[in-house]
Amino acid sequence: MPHTMTEKILARASGRASVRPGDEIEARPDFVIAYDFPGYTDVFFREAREEFGIDKVSSPERFVLFIDHMVPAATPKEEELHRVTRAWGAAQGVPVHERKGIGHQVSAELGYAQPGAFIVHFDGHVSQLGAFGAYAFGARKGILEGFVSETLALAVPPTIKIVLTGTLQPGVMARDVFHHMVRVMGPASCAFKAVELAGPVIDAMSIEGRQTICGQAMFLGANTMLIAPDARTFEWLQGRSLLKVEPVYPDADAVYERVVTIDVTALEPIVVVPPSPANTQDLSKHLGLEVHTGYLGSCASGRIEDLRAAADVLRGRQVKPGFQLNVVPTSQAIMVQAAREGLIEVLAQAGAFISSPTCDYCFGRIATMADGQRAVSTGTLNTPGRMGSVNSEIYLCNAAVVAASAIEGRIADPRPYLLGAA
Amino acid sequence: MSLKNLQGRVAWVFEEDDYDIDLIVGVSNIKITDLNELAALVMADRAPGFAATVQPGDLLVGGRNFGYGHPHYPAMRAMRHLGIAGVVAESFSPGFFRGEMSMGFALVTCPGIVAATQRGDALVVDWAAERVNLPARALSLPLQALSASERGMLEAGGLIPYLKLRAARAQGQTA
Numbered sequence: 001m002p003h004t005m006t007e008k009i010l011a012r013a014s015g016r017a018s019v020r021p022g023d024e025i026e027a028r029p030d031f032v033i034a035y036d037f038p039g040y041t042d043v044f045f046r047e048a049r050e051e052f053g054i055d056k057v058s059s060p061e062r063f064v065l066f067i068d069h070m071v072p073a074a075t076p077k078e079e080e081l082h083r084v085t086r087a088w089g090a091a092q093g094v095p096v097h098e099r100k101g102i103g104h105q106v107s108a109e110l111g112y113a114q115p116g117a118f119i120v121h122f123d124g125h126v127s128q129l130g131a132f133g134a135y136a137f138g139a140r141k142g143i144l145e146g147f148v149s150e151t152l153a154l155a156v157p158p159t160i161k162i163v164l165t166g167t168l169q170p171g172v173m174a175r176d177v178f179h180h181m182v183r184v185m186g187p188a189s190c191a192f193k194a195v196e197l198a199g200p201v202i203d204a205m206s207i208e209g210r211q212t213i214c215g216q217a218m219f220l221g222a223n224t225m226l227i228a229p230d231a232r233t234f235e236w237l238q239g240r241s242l243l244k245v246e247p248v249y250p251d252a253d254a255v256y257e258r259v260v261t262i263d264v265t266a267l268e269p270i271v272v273v274p275p276s277p278a279n280t281q282d283l284s285k286h287l288g289l290e291v292h293t294g295y296l297g298s299c300a301s302g303r304i305e306d307l308r309a310a311a312d313v314l315r316g317r318q319v320k321p322g323f324q325l326n327v328v329p330t331s332q333a334i335m336v337q338a339a340r341e342g343l344i345e346v347l348a349q350a351g352a353f354i355s356s357p358t359c360d361y362c363f364g365r366i367a368t369m370a371d372g373q374r375a376v377s378t379g380t381l382n383t384p385g386r387m388g389s390v391n392s393e394i395y396l397c398n399a400a401v402v403a404a405s406a407i408e409g410r411i412a413d414p415r416p417y418l419l420g421a422a
Numbered sequence: 423m424s425l426k427n428l429q430g431r432v433a434w435v436f437e438e439d440d441y442d443i444d445l446i447v448g449v450s451n452i453k454i455t456d457l458n459e460l461a462a463l464v465m466a467d468r469a470p471g472f473a474a475t476v477q478p479g480d481l482l483v484g485g486r487n488f489g490y491g492h493p494h495y496p497a498m499r500a501m502r503h504l505g506i507a508g509v510v511a512e513s514f515s516p517g518f519f520r521g522e523m524s525m526g527f528a529l530v531t532c533p534g535i536v537a538a539t540q541r542g543d544a545l546v547v548d549w550a551a552e553r554v555n556l557p558a559r560a561l562s563l564p565l566q567a568l569s570a571s572e573r574g575m576l577e578a579g580g581l582i583p584y585l586k587l588r589a590a591r592a593q594g595q596t597a
Contacts (some may be wrong), residue, residue, distance in 0.1 A: 024571060038453050039495060051582050052589075124517050140517060141495075141524035141581055148585060153571060187440050188487040192516050221487070221516055276490060278440045364450065383442045383491050385449035390467060 002251035004159040005226055006194040009135040009248055013118035014151075021158040021257070026151040030117040030243050032057075033126060034143065035066040035103045035359075036085040040122055044144050045088050052148040059150070060093040064112060066103030067096060069359045074366075101331025101357035104128050104215060104299040109333055111240035115229035115247035120146050125299050125380065128215030130226035131207060132233055133247055135194070137224050157194045157223050158257035161250075164201035166265030171415040173309065173398040174209030175301055175378065176270045177201065178216050183270075183280035184262055191221030193257065196250060201264055202227055207236045208303035215300055216380065219277045271411065272396035274382045283401060289411045291395065292373045294402040295387070297328030297355075298362045301378030306399035307338045311346040313403035313417040319351035320409035325402070326367050327352045352406070364388045376405045425577055428508050428528055428547035430479035432539055434465070434472070436511075441484060442491035443498065443518065452494040460500035476504040481545050484511030485536050489518020498522050510535050510545060510554055510565075523572055526580025530554060531566035538563060 001018055003011070011019045013027035034041050048054040057063055065085055073079035082098070089096035100106045104125050107113055115133030119126060124138030137154075139145070145152045162181065195217060202210065210227050217225035227233075228249045269283040296302060296310055307329060319325045327347050329335040335357065338344050348354055360366045362379040369375060369388030375395065377387065382394035397405075400414035407417070444452055447463040454460050465472035482501065488511040498506075508528030512535060519529055530547050532554045538561050539545065546555040547565065555562045568576065578584035 024569075039455055047582060052586070138517065140521035142520060144524075144581060145585055149589070153588070155569060155571070187490060188513060188515065191487070191513070218515075218517055219490075223516065275445075276440045276442060278487075278490065381492055383444055383449055385445070388450070390445075390448060390450075 002253040002255065004194070004254045004256065005133065005196055005228060005248050005250045006135055006159045007156065009116055009118050010156050012116070012245070019156045021156050023156045024153065025156060026153050027118055028151045029120040029146050030062065030114070030245065031112050031119045032063045032143065032146040033066070033103065033107055033112065033119060033121045035068050035123070036081055037069055038081055041065070042081060042084055044147050045084070047144060048147040054148050057092055057094065057147055063092070063094040064107065064110075065089050065094060065096045066106060067098035068101065068103045068357070070365065071099065071358045071360065099332070099356070101333065102299045102359055105211070105303070105330045105334070108132060108211070109240065109331060111237070111242040114237070114241060114243045114245055115233060116245040117243055120152060124218040125215045127217040127222070127224040128211045128299065130214040130217070130224050131210035132237065133226055133229040135224055135226060138218065157192055159194045159196055160190050161196050161198065161256040161259045163199035163259065163261045164197065164264055165199050165261060166201060166263040168201065168264055169267065171400055171413070171418050172264070172267050172269055173306075173400065174205060174212040175398050176267060177264055178213045179270050179272050179280040179396070180264065180267050181262060182219055182278060185220060185260060187219060187276075187278035188221040190217070193222055195220065195222045195225040196256070197225055197227050199261075203230065206305055207232060208305045211303065212300055269398055269401055269413065271401070272382055274393045274395070275384050277381055277396065283397065283411070283413060286395065286411045287413060289395075290374065290409065291323075291376050291405050291411055293324040293326070293367065293369060293375045294406045295326050295328070295361050295367065295375060295377040295379055296399050296402045297326070297330065298379045299330060299359070300380050301399055302328055302330035302334070304334055304337050306378065307334070307343045307347070308341070309398070309400040309414070310403035311343040313400050313414050314350035314352070314407065315346050317350055317407050317417070319406045323406050323409050324367065325352045325406040326355065326361055328355045328361050329357055331357050376402045376411060378402055425549040425573065427549060428479070428481060428530070428545070430481045430507055430545060431477065432483050432541050432543045432545055433476050433480035433506060434469070435483040435536060435539060435541055436488065437485055437536055439486040440490040441488050443489050443493050444491060446497035447500055452496050454496060457499060457503040460496050461503045464500045464504060473504055476506060478505035479507045480505055482506055482509045483535055483539055484509055486512040487515050488513065489515040491515075493518035493521060495521065495525070498525070498527060502527060508547070510547065512536055523575055524581035526576060526578070526583075528576060532563050534563045
C-alpha cells in the first residue's frame, strides 16, 4: 500500500506495519526536546515526579534540553529557572545545551534531526526539523506524556501535499514563500494536518530556507511540515547523526487529502502586517512606512543565508542614524560561519548591533519597543506587544527587507540595493 | 463517564478571526504565574472591569481559528480563575485546542456561534445531543463531536488524570 512520509514515520514509531489517517496510535518518540520556560519545563519536571512518581525518565538518551530563552538571565528568578533545568538534566543524565543558540537550530546541528525520526517538543516551531525529513511535532502540554511514558497517544493526521513550482526572483526569500502559502491557502487551511512540501522550488532551496518554511507550519494550522531528504539534506547531515533510522520518502502514489500547487514565479517580497501572521501583503503596498527598529534573527530566520542577504544590502552603507538594527545569528555555529565569511564585519561597520544567539529579541524581553514604535522583523510573530508595548507594531519580512529598511528608516525594497541600483 | 453539560452566560464574544489569546492578559505578561495577578490583567486593554462581570460557569465565544499565534497558558488560566468554564468557537487553532484540552478546559467547535449570540446570552452545551442551545433566541446549533481521546481527556479532567487513568487501565490489562 502506498504511504505518505507522515504515515511511514508514525507506523515505524508505533511499531505497526502501516497506519492510515485517523488511526489512534501510541508512538514512541525518538527524541523528546524542550527548552526551559516558566510554567513549562519546571512544571513538567514537578508533575512527572509528584503526579506520576517518575524519578528518572525512561531512556534519557532520547531527551535533550536547551536553555535559549532568557539568555543571558536578567533577574535572579530567571537564573534560578535555568539552575533547576541544569540540575534536572544532571540528575537524569539528560544533556542541557546552553549558549549554543536557539534549540530548534542547535537540535539540527547536533544531529537530532534525522530523516525518518519522530520527535516531540512542546513548542510547535520544532516542525523545522521536518526540513530534514523528520516528523517533529509540538504537543504543547502533551509532551508531559513523553516524560512519564515511553509512548505518546495520537491520531495519525491526514497529509496535505504542497507543491511549489516556478523560480524565485532575486530578493525573494524562503520566508516570503511561507507567508505567501498562508496568503494563498489561509491560516487555518492545514489545521490538524501534516504537510509534505515538494516541487522544484524546494529542490533548489537551501537547507536554511527549508528550515525557515517548515518551522512556521503552525501558522497554516499544520501539526508539522516535512520535506523528503535529498542529496543536499544528506550532505548537511554528514557527521551529525544521533539515530539510526531508515530515511523515508513518500510513495509516488501516496494518498493525500489534498494536493495544492503554488507557483512562486510572480512572488514579490512580502510583509506580514500586524496584528496577526495571517495578514500577508505585498511589500510594495507598505514601502515608505516609518520604522524605528529592525530585528534580524529568530528560529525562523537568522541563518547564514539571511546574514548574507543583509550583508549584501548593507555592505558599504550605513544604518540610518537613530534606527536600531539588532542582528542575532540563530546559533553560535552560524555566528562563527558569519565571522569567517566577513559578514559580521560588514554588518558591524554598517552600524548593526550584533548579539550572541538568544530567543529573547523575538518576544521583546530585550530590545523592547515603547508606545508608537514600529519594527521590521524576521521573528516568528507580530502580535501587538510581542516586542514591547501593546502600542508598538511589528512588520514581519525577510532579512534583506530588514536591512534595506534599516538604511532608510522606512520600509524599503531591498532589490535596488542587491542589484546595485541604489 | 459522561461529560457534564456546560450552562452559562456569554461573558464575551471575540468576533475576530485568528484571535491571539495572549492579548487577553497582554503578551508582556505571559511569564506571570500568579493567578490573582494574571486575573487582574484580563481584558485590561479592551474591557476594564471585565473580571467583576464574570460569574462561575460563564463561557467565552470565539471566531474562526481562535487561539492562532503562540497561545501561551496564562490567558486561559486567568479566565478559569475568574470562573470561565469553556470556550465555544467557530473553530480553534490546533495548538490552542491541544493545550487547553490538556488542562481539562472545555472547547466546543460550533460553526455559526458568533452570528447567533451576544454577550450576556445564556448558552447550553449539550454534549449528548451534540448541540449548542441558545434558549432565549430559540436557536440550536450543531457542535463538532470530540474524538474518543479528546472526550476521554475532558471527562478525566485534563491530561494528568487522563494519563493516570490510561496507565491504570494498561496495568489492569496486563495483570
